[in-house]
Amino acid sequence: MSSAALHDTRLLTARSLRHILRSPDTIITTAITPIAMMLLFVFVFGGAINTGSSESYVDYMLPGILIITIASGVAYTSYRLFLDMSEGMMLRLRSLPISRSSILWGHVLTSLAANAISLLLVIGVAFLAGFRAQASVLDWLAVAALLLATTLALTWVAVIAGLSAKTVDGASAFSYPLILLPFISSAFVPTDSMPKAVAWFAEHQPITAIVDSLRSLLTGSGVDASIWVSAAWLLGLLAAAWGLSLYVFARKTRG
Amino acid sequence: MQAIEVHGLHKSYKDLHVLRGVDLVVQPGSIYALLGSNGAGKTTLVQILSTLLSADAGQVLVNGFDTATQPRHVRESLSLTGQFAAIDGVLTGRENLLLLARLRRQPDPERAADALLERFDLTEAASRRASTYSGGMLRRLDLAMGLVGGAPLVLLDEPTTGLDPQSRIQTWHIIRELAASGTTVLLTTQYLDEAEQLADRIAILHDGTIIQEGTLADLRKLLPPATIEHVAKEPTLEDIFLNLVGSASTPEGATS
Ligand SMILES: Nc1ncnc2c1ncn2[C@@H]1O[C@H](COP(=O)(O)OP(=O)(O)OP(=O)(O)O)[C@@H](O)[C@H]1O
Ligand SMILES: [Mg+2]
Numbered sequence: 001m002s003s004a005a006l007h008d009t010r011l012l013t014a015r016s017l018r019h020i021l022r023s024p025d026t027i028i029t030t031a032i033t034p035i036a037m038m039l040l041f042v043f044v045f046g047g048a049i050n051t052g053s054s055e056s057y058v059d060y061m062l063p064g065i066l067i068i069t070i071a072s073g074v075a076y077t078s079y080r081l082f083l084d085m086s087e088g089m090m091l092r093l094r095s096l097p098i099s100r101s102s103i104l105w106g107h108v109l110t111s112l113a114a115n116a117i118s119l120l121l122v123i124g125v126a127f128l129a130g131f132r133a134q135a136s137v138l139d140w141l142a143v144a145a146l147l148l149a150t151t152l153a154l155t156w157v158a159v160i161a162g163l164s165a166k167t168v169d170g171a172s173a174f175s176y177p178l179i180l181l182p183f184i185s186s187a188f189v190p191t192d193s194m195p196k197a198v199a200w201f202a203e204h205q206p207i208t209a210i211v212d213s214l215r216s217l218l219t220g221s222g223v224d225a226s227i228w229v230s231a232a233w234l235l236g237l238l239a240a241a242w243g244l245s246l247y248v249f250a251r252k253t254r255g
Numbered sequence: 256m257q258a259i260e261v262h263g264l265h266k267s268y269k270d271l272h273v274l275r276g277v278d279l280v281v282q283p284g285s286i287y288a289l290l291g292s293n294g295a296g297k298t299t300l301v302q303i304l305s306t307l308l309s310a311d312a313g314q315v316l317v318n319g320f321d322t323a324t325q326p327r328h329v330r331e332s333l334s335l336t337g338q339f340a341a342i343d344g345v346l347t348g349r350e351n352l353l354l355l356a357r358l359r360r361q362p363d364p365e366r367a368a369d370a371l372l373e374r375f376d377l378t379e380a381a382s383r384r385a386s387t388y389s390g391g392m393l394r395r396l397d398l399a400m401g402l403v404g405g406a407p408l409v410l411l412d413e414p415t416t417g418l419d420p421q422s423r424i425q426t427w428h429i430i431r432e433l434a435a436s437g438t439t440v441l442l443t444t445q446y447l448d449e450a451e452q453l454a455d456r457i458a459i460l461h462d463g464t465i466i467q468e469g470t471l472a473d474l475r476k477l478l479p480p481a482t483i484e485h486v487a488k489e490p491t492l493e494d495i496f497l498n499l500v501g502s503a504s505t506p507e508g509a510t511s
Contacts, residue, residue: 011357019345022384088341092400095305095337097330098358254309 005099012093012106016080020114027114030073031121038065038122041188042129052190055219058131062123063214064187067207069122070151071178073115074158075171077107081162082171085252094253104159104249111155112148119147134220142227143217149234150210154178156241163248187211206233256319258283258408258439259304264313266299273299275463277313281441281456283407286434288454289443290496295460297443298338301412304441305335318408336401338412338443340393344386348377348396351385352403359404371399374429376422390417398426402433409433411442415449427453447492457492461500 020026038061041049046057053060081104084090093103123131135143157174165171182188184198185207191199202208209229216224259281266274273296281287291297302308303315306326315322318332343351349368356364372378375395380388385396394417401409414430415423430440430453444450450457451471458468467474471492478490478498 007360008358011354015343015346015354018350022345087344088337088339089343091302091307091337092335092341093358094307095330095333095335096355096358097327253307 002099005102008098008102009105009109012102013109016106016110017113019080020110026076027117027121030076030114030118031069031125033072034065034069034122035125037068038062038126039129049189050193056130056132058126058129059133059219060215061188062126062131063211063218064182064185064207065122065126066119066147066214067150067182067187067210068179069118070115070147070154071175071181073118074111074151074154074178075175076114077111077155077158078162078165078171078174079168080110081107081159082165082168085163085165090253100249100253101246104245107162108152108155108159111158112151115151115155116148133218135218136220139217139220139222142223143214146210146214146217146227146230146234149231149238153234153238153241156238156245159245160241160248163245163252181205182207182211185211206230206237209233256283257281257316258285258318259287259441260314260316261300261304262314264300264303264315265311266296266303266308267311273463274303277460277463277465279458279465279468281439283439284434284437285455286430286440286442286453288450288457289441289460290447290450290457291443291460292500293445296463297460298412300460301335301337301410301441301443304329305333305410306330307335332406333408333410334401334404334406335410336398336412336414338416340397342385342393342397342400344384346385347382348372348385348388348392349381351396352399355400355403361404367403371402375399376425391419391422394418395422395426398429402429405438407437408439408441411440413443413445416445423449447496451492459496459499467499 038058041061042058049057051057051060084093090103094100133140157178161174162171185191185202185205187207191202191208194202209226210233212226213223213230216222216226257280259279261277261279264274264277265272277300289297289300299308303310303322304317306322306329309323317329320328320332322329343354346354349372352368352371353364356367361367372381375398377392377395377399380392385393388396398411398414401411411430415426418426427449430442433440442453454471456468456470457474458465460466467477474492474495475489478495
């Protein structure tokens with residue numbers, strides 16, 4: 001990115017971060033549903049779930065809760081982008097001699113910051129609910145990198161939704177399937193407890209790989225093959241969503 | 256070199272052929288008014304000039320730069336205040352202006368913002384969120400945002416729609432000041448007296464082309480002075496406009 005583009009991106013990120021600071025409820029609402037789910041699973045259903053491992057249930061399911069946090073957090077990015085598109089701000093920005101990519105990157109970087117805060121909130125509550133990690137500093141860094149990559153990839157998916165939506169509700173509707181996807185993965189129950197066809201899907205969808213990687217890093221069992229599967233999925237998704245975002249942006253703004 | 260040169264411009268939305276060969280020349284430092292009924296294509300033309308829309312055919316030069324091949328230079332040459340407010344309602348009025356001033360790389364953004372707030376009578380409301388502004392205040396903030404950076408060409412799409420008479424006169428005053436300082440202003444308007452008051456030249460956009468263009472005096476010559484009244488009265492621009500455009504026929508919904 002050129003220094004001019006960085007300058008514009010910095011300004012537009014500051015602008016959109018201000019939106020978050022002015023309505024911190026967006027971060028709270030992002031965190032509150034996953035937190036409620038976590039408490040529900042740990043203290044209500046947890047006793048009936050057999051994960052087939054010795055770890056406590058909160059340790060087992062936290063990775064899935066983190067993915068749900070991200071999936072609901074990125075919906076705000078499509079919402080804000082949709083508002084820019086519909087309220088004329090996009091026209092103003094496009095009429096300025098600024099870098100066009102900075103218009104999208106401002107929203108994307110804001111999403112990374114907002115989701116990081118939500119994730120920290122959720123992890124904090126998890127600790128209160130009894131979550132304990134055996135992870136080394138390096139493991140934690142790998143966890144952070146995985147969560148960051150997941151947020152980035154899903155944020156670009158959110159950008160596509162925000163640019164193409166026709167209504168406010170449409171802008172965030174894409175996140176519902178994303179929020180449900182962890183339930184058909186290894187996030188809450190082992191996949192071998194599922195009916196055959198469902199288990200096959202669960203074992204081959206990206207959330208399972210990501211959740212397995214996060215879980216093995218957090219429990220200090222180091223990296224296994226799932227980390228490479230996760231990396232491949234995330235890089236692929238990131239490339240596809242980013243590319244498609246730029247394509248949709250160019251199309252939507254060509255006139 | 257002209258501030259704006261448009262040759263044979265065509266633009267359609269699907270099968271609605273809005274602009275059908277528009278030719279237009281705006282001289283630097285002048286105030287140029289574009290008149291047209293609702294749906295005539297004024298906003299479309301302004302958006303093509305500011306590179307927000309692309310032309311289907313024809314050539315559009317802004318400050319000598321081609322909108323199709325040198326959009327970046329075109330954007331550096333102009334600033335646009337569109338027909339509908341383009342404001343970040345979560346930010347305060349001042350923050351909106353500061354954002355624009357920084358994006359336009361003003362050496363002293365704070366001062367640029369404060370000067371514009373003062374000029375548009377928004378100093379008191381400066382630190383309130385723009386979403387709390389009245390319609391007229393929003394319009395004034397929008398106009399102020401369009402002046403950040405002092406571009407040589409200012410495009411104003413219906414600048415005074417929704418303003419009270421006092422703000423309207425104030426805005427006229429600012430537009431005259433802009434022109435006096437050498438800025439070219441192209442404005443569209445529904446108010447014929449606005450064009451009469453401000454414009455050096457006036458163009459009437461109708462059925463996809465400029466059907467008349469000239470100074471107010473030129474346009475006056477198109478109609479004989481009315482003689483019905485006891486004292487001979489010059490036709491107002493409104494008389495001329497209605498005569499040229501005919502009864503309420505608009506191209507809305509017209510297909511090519
Ligand atoms: N994005 C679009 N898609 C389809 N049709 C459009 C689009 N934008 C404008 N039009 C149509 O093109 C015609 C010209 O619209 P435009 O907004 O340029 O007119 P205008 O002269 O600015 O009108 P007004 O005085 O009401 O602002 C109208 O018939 C309008 O319905
Ligand atoms: Mg218009």
